[in-house]
Amino acid sequence: MSGGLVLAALVVWAGGWWMNARLARMRARPGLGLAAPVVFGVTVLLMWELVVRGLNVPGAILPPPSAIGSAFVVNGGTLWEDFVQTFLKGALSGYAIGCGLAFLVALAVDRSGFLKRGLLPIGNFVAALPIIGMAPIFVMWFGFGWQSKAAVVAVMCFFPMLVNTVQGLAAADRMQADLMRTYAASPWQTLAKLKLPAAGPFIFNGLKICTTLALIGAIVAEFFGSPTLGMGFRISTQVGRLALDVVWAVILVAALAGSAFYGLVTLLERAATFWHPSQRGR
Amino acid sequence: MRSLIPILTILAAIVAIWYAGAVALNADWARQQAERQERVLTFSELVAETWSQDRPRLPAPHQVAVELWDTTVEQRITSRRSLIHHGWITLSVTLAGFAFGAALGIALAIGIVYNRAMDMSVMPWVIASQTIPILAIAPMIIVVLNSVGMQGFIPKAIIATYLSFFPVTVGMVKGLRAPTQMQLDQMKTWNASGLQGFLRLRLPSSMPYLFTSLKIAIAASLVGTIVGELPTGAVAGLGARLLAGSYYGQTVQIWSALFAAAALAAVLILAVGAVEKFTMRRMGFTR
Secondary structure (H helix, E strand, C coil), X not given: CHHHHHHHHHHHHHHHHHHHHHHHHCCCCCXXXXXXXXXXXXXXXXXXXXXXXXXXXXXXXXXXXXXXXXXXXXXXXXXXXXXXXXXXXXXXXXXXXXXXXXXXXXXXXXXXXXXXXXXXXXHHHXXXXXXXXXXXXXXXXXXXXXXXXXXXXXXXXXXXXXXXXXXHHCCCCHHHHHHHHHCCCXXXXXXXXXXXXXXXXXXXXXXXXXXXXXXXXXXXXXXXXXXXXXXXXXXHHHHHCCCHHHHHHHHHHHHHHHHHHHHXXXXXXXXXXXXXXXXXXX | CCCHHHHHHHHHHHHHHHHHHHHHHHHHHHHHHHXXXXXXXXXXXXXXXXXXXXXXXXXXXXXXXXXXXXXXXXXXXXXXXXXXHHHHHHHHXXXXXXXXXXXXXXXXXXXXHHCHHHHHHHHHHHHHHHCCCHHXXXXXXXXXXXXXXXXXXXXXXXXXXXXXXXXXXXXXXXXXXXXXHHHHHHHHHCCCCHHHHHHHHHHHHHHHHHHHHHHHHHHHHHHHHHXXXXXXXXXXXXXXXXXXXXXXXXXXXXXXXXXXHHHHHHHHHHHHHHHHHXXXXXXXXXX
């Protein structure tokens, strides 16, 4: 019985491999780009299910996808409340504050070559530091609620966004800047008509990096203290109870939220920087 | 050198803001203490008080510096109070995870570049997984591996590996695809074998991309290690110092652990940068 399931997993793997090899040899056609990853994903899920059931892996180590799915449905209400607490309140507000502040500071920094030369290396350096370690300090300062998570997220988003925006604002050509000058454009006009559009791809790059950071920051900050709800709180408590199907359901929520957030920013990017070479020819 | 003065100016500004912030955040506590002892603080007394509390809301820079000095130079390296001891634990896991992650990332990238089926099916998932907060499953990995009898080094190294292999894969795929069609055709006219094409053209031209992503990967590996040290009553490492500090309200300890982690990150990134410079020079890039 159990051996059969493992064997079935191997068959599924071979089948998935064969299908993707076939797909790879086919000529490009609309929808084909989507088919291969879907086949791969379904293959992985099926193999996971079959191997876990076949080898009788205890649910406390790795639950099968079906159990995760049912935990997702059964705990829907709790998961939604966790989502609201962590993502909508903590991550999104922190993201808005951090990115907004970084944008404004970048506008100010761009006016001064002195500040730019000083801030860019420091910003690049700080962006690589384990800022997530600030979480216990912010929990101490702002309490267990979502405010402390928003603060962690804001600080985490600030530096990548700052560095990207400052680089973007410097991206406009010298020639183009000179042209604006010959038009007698005011600094504000230069900013609105030349520098901001030219900075678009860089700004959106920063915004995209920050979507991932925001979710990570909000979840990890809850490991240091949170009210009795939130995705990080749910993960740490359910891990303690070895209810791993619920933990995986939370991870599913995080994955869906993270992908949707990233996708939304990508759509905005396409709408705002449609003229850029990286967005054309698709 | 041109940017040295601006950098130093901004660093000085940060330290000044920090001292001012320490006064603002710690003033309440200092005033309460003074009220209890029924004395009124003058401004200079208030400032002195706020910069020398035992458990301040925000320790002043010199307090952190003293704590760093005490826990590195003044302690024996083997002592549990030594920051070098904890730092070494974190560093060893980071390096192991980074080495595995880089190797895995490069292998996966080669597979993706040379196998179209893998490119079409795996690559979208590698990119999609970037949008998932991988750190969130760190506690689960630790607990699960703990229940099958693995403790300490290996679970943390797995998390570090997991975090560091994505940037390497993405960067390396870009790098291995960097040669132009002209260059690939040229290799063909020279009758180069597939292996020669890889070793002489694709691999060398991927180096700048590889090192850029290695710098990201080693920073990610460090973050993964620190977060991996948090759950299950972590006992050793910089992450454990952070958690213990937050449990007992030892703010100075938190800040010194943070600075140690930052210094570690800086040293690791600089080390990768030095290897990059050396490799680039040997390869004839003059950058």
